[in-house]
Amino acid sequence: MTDRITIPRPDDWHLHLRDGAVLEAVLADTARHFGRAIVMPNLVPPVTSGAAADAYRARILAALPAGSDFTPLMTLYLTEATSADDVRSAANTGIVHAVKLYPAGATTNSEAGVRDIETVYPVLEAMSEIGLPLLVHGEVVDSGVDIFDREAVFLDRVLAPLRARFADLKIVLEHVTTKDGVDFVQCAGPNTAGTITPHHLMINRNALFNKGLRPHFYCLPVAKREHHRLALVEAATGGGEQFFLGTDSAPHPDKDKETACGCAGIYVAPVTMTCLAQVFDDAGKISNLEKFVSLNGPGFYGLPVNDATLTLERCVDPAIFPVSISAGADTITLFDPGVPLHWMVAD
Ligand code: DOR
Ligand code: ZN
Numbered sequence: 001m002t003d004r005i006t007i008p009r010p011d012d013w014h015l016h017l018r019d020g021a022v023l024e025a026v027l028a029d030t031a032r033h034f035g036r037a038i039v040m041p042n043l044v045p046p047v048t049s050g051a052a053a054d055a056y057r058a059r060i061l062a063a064l065p066a067g068s069d070f071t072p073l074m075t076l077y078l079t080e081a082t083s084a085d086d087v088r089s090a091a092n093t094g095i096v097h098a099v100k101l102y103p104a105g106a107t108t109n110s111e112a113g114v115r116d117i118e119t120v121y122p123v124l125e126a127m128s129e130i131g132l133p134l135l136v137h138g139e140v141v142d143s144g145v146d147i148f149d150r151e152a153v154f155l156d157r158v159l160a161p162l163r164a165r166f167a168d169l170k171i172v173l174e175h176v177t178t179k180d181g182v183d184f185v186q187c188a189g190p191n192t193a194g195t196i197t198p199h200h201l202m203i204n205r206n207a208l209f210n211k212g213l214r215p216h217f218y219c220l221p222v223a224k225r226e227h228h229r230l231a232l233v234e235a236a237t238g239g240g241e242q243f244f245l246g247t248d249s250a251p252h253p254d255k256d257k258e259t260a261c262g263c264a265g266i267y268v269a270p271v272t273m274t275c276l277a278q279v280f281d282d283a284g285k286i287s288n289l290e291k292f293v294s295l296n297g298p299g300f301y302g303l304p305v306n307d308a309t310l311t312l313e314r315c316v317d318p319a320i321f322p323v324s325i326s327a328g329a330d331t332i333t334l335f336d337p338g339v340p341l342h343w344m345v346a347d
Helices: 020-031 050-063 084-092 117-130 147-165 179-187 198-202 205-209 226-237 269-282 286-301
Strands: 004-008 011-015 036-039 071-077 096-101 134-136 171-173 192-196 243-245 309-314 324-327 330-333 343-345
Touching (some): 011 286, 020 050, 020 330, 050 084, 084 117, 117 147, 171 179, 179 192, 179 226, 192 226, 192 286, 198 226, 226 243, 226 269, 226 286, 269 309, 269 343
Parallel strands (some): 011 036, 036 071, 192 243
16 A cells, blocks of 8 residues: 655646735645646736736745745636737747636636637637647536536537637646546547546535535536546546646635625635545555646646655545635635545645
């Protein structure tokens, strides 16, 4: 039985760091375990230019704990007003590593996103030439489609035609939540990847309604049925190069989640490595953890694997985490899968 593993320092290929007091509160939790993270641009206002990405990056670097070597990888928020020149000049800064497609209205701060995908085709053409990946929130915005089907319908209506039209464009289907998404990525060839979150590997949709409404398990895309979770576990632990970690750690103050209309997002960063070690160990695949968290992501993005390492150890007593952290006057609740976790990151 493996009790201790040392892997190249992991990266997080999908992260929400926010700004201001929340950024100050959450950044250390990611910087502690991860070498780099793809930072989501859905601030208010969204990060739509290279200059805005550069300014946000400076705020992140200023909030880092002293001595941290964490590197934020910035992204641009795609709007229908984004031009091919905008993405070219953003890519030239060297700090922008991807462009994010939010279907308008699909999720938190997505109103400035894209309504008609064809309006951004010239931008996608330019990205394809540059080799700049497109990160996709894969859900249709259609109240006529059941919320649990919105990912699968997106694959048919939007992503399949996009994939066929822009064969050279690197596309990441983010936070895959369905077997349909897993199958799509696996069949789409090496220019397509999928990120998977720790929480979608650990909970199914029952967790949202377990003896009451559980707002801290609510995120978008929402967790699906158990057979979808099992497909995600197989994809993540299987070692295939097209799947890698994107935590989608999405902190919201508790007051905004524990309310009549609570927002979507799960704060998972601090517990991510412990949860993943447990999932991979339970699947008998702990030896594939480094592919998922440390090797496959850099491979897809054409970046070097981190030189630094991270060690995880099995622990007899279950790992203990705080229920929440403080952010200014607010608290932010951590993801708690509700099962004992017998792995910890070593100091
Ligand atoms: O649950 C989510 N929260 N899904 C998203 O797509 C956005 C994120 C957020 O920004 O809070
Ligand atoms: Zn996200």
